Amino acid sequence: xxxxxxxxxxxxxxxxxxxxxxxxxxxxxxxxxxxxxxxxxxxxxxxxxxxxxxxxxxxxxxxxxxxxxxxxxxxxxxxxxxxxxxxxxxxxxxxxxxxxxxxxxxxxxxxxxxxxxxxxxxxxxxxxxxxxxxxxxxxxxxxxxxxxxxxxxxxxxxxxxxxxxxxxxx
Amino acid sequence: xxxxxxxxxxxxxxxxxxxxxxxxxxxxxxxxxxxxxxxxxxxxxxxxxxxxxxxxxxxxxxxxxxxxxxxxxxxxxxxxxxxxxxxxxxxxxxxxxxxxxxxxxxxxxxxxxxxxxxxxxxxxxxxxxxxxxxxxxxxxxxxxxxxxxxxxxxxxxxxxxxxxxxxxxx
Numbered sequence: 001x002x003x004x005x006x007x008x009x010x011x012x013x014x015x016x017x018x019x020x021x022x023x024x025x026x027x028x029x030x031x032x033x034x035x036x037x038x039x040x041x042x043x044x045x046x047x048x049x050x051x052x053x054x055x056x057x058x059x060x061x062x063x064x065x066x067x068x069x070x071x072x073x074x075x076x077x078x079x080x081x082x083x084x085x086x087x088x089x090x091x092x093x094x095x096x097x098x099x100x101x102x103x104x105x106x107x108x109x110x111x112x113x114x115x116x117x118x119x120x121x122x123x124x125x126x127x128x129x130x131x132x133x134x135x136x137x138x139x140x141x142x143x144x145x146x147x148x149x150x151x152x153x154x155x156x157x158x159x160x161x162x163x164x165x166x167x168x169x170x
Numbered sequence: 171x172x173x174x175x176x177x178x179x180x181x182x183x184x185x186x187x188x189x190x191x192x193x194x195x196x197x198x199x200x201x202x203x204x205x206x207x208x209x210x211x212x213x214x215x216x217x218x219x220x221x222x223x224x225x226x227x228x229x230x231x232x233x234x235x236x237x238x239x240x241x242x243x244x245x246x247x248x249x250x251x252x253x254x255x256x257x258x259x260x261x262x263x264x265x266x267x268x269x270x271x272x273x274x275x276x277x278x279x280x281x282x283x284x285x286x287x288x289x290x291x292x293x294x295x296x297x298x299x300x301x302x303x304x305x306x307x308x309x310x311x312x313x314x315x316x317x318x319x320x321x322x323x324x325x326x327x328x329x330x331x332x333x334x335x336x337x338x339x340x
Contacts, residue, residue: 070252071258
């Protein structure tokens with residue numbers, strides 16, 4: 001599907017382009033989400049890519065497996081990328097995540113000084129990049145990043161719906 | 171000093187009481203902040219206490235030492251508390267932190283299902299519990315917690331001011 005750039009535009013984001021490799025990288029994030037499901041985790045996946053297009057970290061959601069609040073896929077991917085780069089700053093990097101990040105993860109992306117975030121499905125109840133807040137473009141904060149929304153959103157939503165449907169039928 | 175409950179009240183928080191042990195626990199958080207300074211870190215400290223008043227985790231700010239975006243004192247204390255309780259939920263726990271948490275840390279506190287947060291100095295440029303947002307009392311989110319602000323705020327501010335003054339003079 002095409003990204004929902006019009007809705008993002010209305011929120012004031014300044015980079016609405018779908019980059020040539022976005023779908024490829026989002027497919028890899030979806031693979032991570034599928035791994036989460038095998039672990040009994042809510043299927044969400046994330047990967048981080050540097051400016052040359054090299055993948056520097058990836059993670060599934062690991063909250064139940066690792067029993068930590070910090071187990072969201074985005075936070076684990078950020079931490080692993082920091083270890084790889086030996087820096088708490090992820091300058092010129094892009095994070096791909098299958099679901100719109102929550103306040104914790106969106107706040108971490110601001111703190112990380114990341115350049116760009118691409119997400120799949122919107123999260124109307126908890127998303128902090130578009131749905132409940134626009135933390136990627138908040139003029140009060142000391143860092144902003146570009147956001148592209150809606151990349152392979154239907155695949156991400158299908159994974160989540162299927163997971164919760166199976167869970168309810170157990 | 172007495173907590174600035176009036177300003178918090180205006181934001182809609184529902185627990186404005188200073189509990190008998192709040193100053194004692196905030197002094198321990200300040201001790202953690204002093205440790206951060208010895209490491210060359212911005213002096214911020216946090217501790218987490220369970221409902222019986224037992225300290226279950228503590229941390230200084232470790233962002234430069236550990237070179238990770240997730241090195242803020244609150245996140246490290248949350249992660250350590252999860253490991254101690256073997257759970258990603260910190261139900262019936264209270265976090266004490268010397269500076270108002272940012273969006274990342276405030277979002278993590280929502281995710282952790284913590285019961286109460288007590289902080290020292292306000293952070294007008296980045297604080298997400300009172301200054302820029304009121305994440306502890308956001309009716310759109312699936313968890314809310316009580317917030318008490320301004321406990322030993324002057325001591326916390328003095329530590330921070332002194333740190334940045336020394337840094338500038340180097």
